[in-house]
Amino acid sequence: MSQKIFRTLIIAAVVFLFSASDSFAQKAHDQYGFGNRVFMIQSAFEVGKSAYGLWDIPGTPKKTNGNLKGSKWLQIQVYQREKGDPEDRVFRFRAAQGSAAGRYFIYIGRKGHWGVNAIEGTRKIEARSRADHFELKHMGNGRWKIYYKPGMIICLQKNSAKNGTKLILRPDCNRTDAYWVFFDTKTGKSFIPATRRSSTENKS
Numbered sequence: 001m002s003q004k005i006f007r008t009l010i011i012a013a014v015v016f017l018f019s020a021s022d023s024f025a026q027k028a029h030d031q032y033g034f035g036n037r038v039f040m041i042q043s044a045f046e047v048g049k050s051a052y053g054l055w056d057i058p059g060t061p062k063k064t065n066g067n068l069k070g071s072k073w074l075q076i077q078v079y080q081r082e083k084g085d086p087e088d089r090v091f092r093f094r095a096a097q098g099s100a101a102g103r104y105f106i107y108i109g110r111k112g113h114w115g116v117n118a119i120e121g122t123r124k125i126e127a128r129s130r131a132d133h134f135e136l137k138h139m140g141n142g143r144w145k146i147y148y149k150p151g152m153i154i155c156l157q158k159n160s161a162k163n164g165t166k167l168i169l170r171p172d173c174n175r176t177d178a179y180w181v182f183f184d185t186k187t188g189k190s191f192i193p194a195t196r197r198s199s200t201e202n203k204s
Helices: 003-026 194-203
Strands: 039-041 055-056 077-079 091-095 103-109 113-121 123-129 135-138 143-149 152-156 169-172 178-186
Touching: 039 091
Parallel strands: none
Antiparallel strands: 039 055, 039 178, 055 077, 091 103, 103 113, 103 135, 113 123, 123 169, 135 143, 143 152, 143 178, 152 169
């Protein structure tokens, strides 16, 4: 085979790979329209009652990057809101690729790659140097369930939003600690998908 033909085949293969990867990336669909928003996540039963029940990464306030090092993974807990909403109290949702409609990676902070992980063996929800993807289901009125897999959701370890209460996996249920509200850090409002807002507005 001549060098010219060989180079042509190599170029064609590279173009194919880039096209295929681009096509795959485009399949990541932001079903709910989270966009580039950053959120605080609060236990639904504390909404409108107190500033407690917000997802938090344990450690020194405002030093999230320093805490998230090495292999000492941190179990996520809830805590009261802190002034300035530091990086360990805010989260981003990024649509998962492929056919996983409604599934999102949950990342910690306004930037960075640290994410939320579910550990099936221990049922812990941990901050790690990667992110799992979860199925988010809007249950109405700005309340959400977060599924790790069918039949398994993120709940509080106890039906309480006391500071330090940990997040765990639990079989799907309708306990009050099974629901979460996502507050946009810029607007301070709970996030409701556009389709749901439109249907609500049309009824009024």
